[in-house]
Amino acid sequence: EVQLVQSGAEVKKAGESLRISCRLSEYTFPNYWIGWVRQVSGKGLEWIGIIYPDDSQTRYSPSFQGQVTMSADKSISVVYLQWSSLKASDSGMYYCARLSVASHIVVVTAPFQDWGQGTVVTVSS
C-alpha cells in the first residue's frame, strides 16, 4: 500500500506564509497526480488542486486559484502546498491524495486511491 506522509500541525498568524508537505513512499512517485483537499472543521471536502510531480503540471480549483501554490520536488518524492499570506479562513485540515492512475495525462475519472493523514492548519487573526 502506498503511503502518503504529511507534515505536522501548524499554528500561524494571519499574514504569515506557510508551506506544508506530503511525502510519498513509492518509487513511482513522479508518475501519479497528487491532489490537495481541504476540510474545514465539521464540514465537507473541497478540492484545492492537483499536481503531476514529474513535470509539475498543475490544475487549480477556481475557488483556490491565486490563493495557494502547489509545487513538487521529485528528487525527494515530496509535494508542497503553500500560502504567501495566510487568512483566518485558511484554517482547516488539509489532505494530500494520490490519483489511482499513473499517467502524464490527468485521468479525471480516476479516484483518489490513497490519502495522507492530514495536516491541521490553524490561522489566528
Added chain:
Amino acid sequence: QSVLTQPPAVSGAPGRRVTISCTGSSSNIGSGYDVHWYKQLPGAAPKLLISGDSSRPSGVPGRFSASKSGTSVSLVITGLRPEDEADYYCHSYDIGLSGWVFGGGTKLTVL
C-alpha cells in the same frame, strides 16, 4: 453549497439496508463521469470505498455497492454493522468547473 447533493444524515438498524444518494447534474454525473465513494471515520482521513460506479478496492466487503440512475448515484449498504457508522462522501469530475467536486457528506448512524 456542494455541487453534488447528499442527505446530511441517514440511519439504520444493524443488519438492515441503507441507501445514500448523491445527486449531480448534466455537467458531472450526467456527463458520464465516474462517481467514487469515500468513508471517513472520526479523526481519520477519507478512505476510498467504491471507485467507478461499483468497483470495490481490496478489503472492502461486498455489502457495499453503488448504482446509477441519470444524474444520481446511490451507495447501498446491506447487512449494516456498527463499524459502518461514519461520514460518507461522493466524488466526481465536473466539466463546467474543470475540476473535481465532492458531495457535502452524509453521516451514517447505526442505531
